[in-house]
Amino acid sequence: MKLATWNVNSLKVRLPQVLDWAGKHRPEVLCLQETKLQNDQFPAVEIRATGYEPLANGQKTYNGVAILARSAAADVVTAIPGFPDEQKRVLAATVGGVRVICAYVPNGESVESDKYQYKLRWLAAFRDWLKAELVQHPRLAVLGDLNVAPENRDVHDPAAWEGNVLVSVPERNAFKELLAAGLKDAFRLFEQPERSFTWWDYRMNAFRRKMGLRIDHILLSDELTKACIACTIDIEPRRNERPSDHAPVIAELKDI
């Protein structure tokens, strides 16, 4: 089974690229973030035509997540329990015996911002929810734009970014707490190229100059970690015309 995640920065703009990419890679599950579409605007017909059943949890203009699955999804959850939130940022479903949680963690804007405090509160609630989900689902995968670069090797210029939003110590500690809940960073289970990133600013030719961050992640429970035989970032879509600023991440699970 292949699981994938991609922040598409508007599904309306990126739908042809998403369908093309899903057709090439055929993941069992594809999690999307920043769909920026209300559910009644979601392109379900086009997605079904490519062999995927969509689940959407969206809102107007901002945020929005979706799960595209090749087999039936069950036990759908659209919010972090006990955490009131206007923003549509999570979607969970069970697909093929795997509990899949698609997440779009708040950006935070800057460490001085109220949005940064919201991000830290959000991550704490998310961690508590994951702990509870892990009790119920030994086969758990968390996929999404987690908006934290966990280590300096996930940052093109750590000195320039030090203390900044996405790399600050409280955010990195919150990321570590997600792992401490019982999850592994699938990408780091394997040898990886240096300067492996999943996001590059649209400005300043950042992609060509390899000025990026690794902020999109796949986290796996112990049972899925044992089955994971590969985790890669596919930078090819970043070369497309009108690309998303994020690249997809794929994990491959054996005998799942």
Next chain:
DNA sequence: ATGGCCTGCAACGCAGGA
């Protein structure tokens, strides 16, 4: 690097992203 771009909404620039 501290700007420069992209998206959506509804302006005739703004908010938000990261």
